[in-house]
Amino acid sequence: MKTVTQTTDEARAVELFRALANPVRFRIVQSLAERGECVVGDLVIELPVAQPTVSEHLRVLREAGLVRGSVDGPNRCYCLDPDALATLRQAIERIEARACF
Amino acid sequence: MKTVTQTTDEARAVELFRALANPVRFRIVQSLAERGECVVGDLVIELPVAQPTVSEHLRVLREAGLVRGSVDGPNRCYCLDPDALATLRQAIERIEARACF
């Protein structure tokens, strides 16, 4: 994809939108919102995809900064990053504000 | 991509996130927010991609319901759909609310 001139904020916003632009990742985020936090195994049970797939989606969410993972013995515990959600919401609010309907 | 069990609202939210998960489309939305509305040619001049590419991105945005196009003589005039933006914002707000930080 050809590079589009954009600010860091724009690139950051697009990255966050990308992270949520997938049904499985969106459900992971929703689960984490409801549970507060949970280990990978819980998500694998809940979702209709294989474990490596869940792990891969968690990697995408992690690199986008939407979730954080911590080591808990043999398990990995994931939770949402409130700052990332706020950044995302503000990106939309800025567009709504400029559009001044 | 394997189908993931989800509500209509979830699918709708993912669809909207998808529409904004691309640098070119994000800039189109920003431009429309600033200008209020504009014709395709203005976007083609402003963006570093070819005319068919801009047209294609507009189609994606249109099918996602984020923008609306009207015929203006030989031109097509596009503008944002405020309802879609509100839907998007509310999707994030619901997640933030459930996460109750």
Add this chain to the structure above:
DNA sequence: TCGCGGCATTGCCTTTTCTCGATATCGGAA
């Protein structure tokens, strides 16, 4: 230290997305 449970990585394949040249369409001016 051996084995096992819990996740991450790798390798490979399939599907989707992105892009653009070429071409079709369409309204309006001549």
Add this chain to the structure above:
DNA sequence: TTCCGATATCGAGAAAAGGCAATGCCGCGA
């Protein structure tokens, strides 16, 4: 009607994303 400017659509190639089996890694209990 004929041409032209403005967009949409088509077709194809390249790149990225998504999925999973196999495998690697790691911490912990036996």
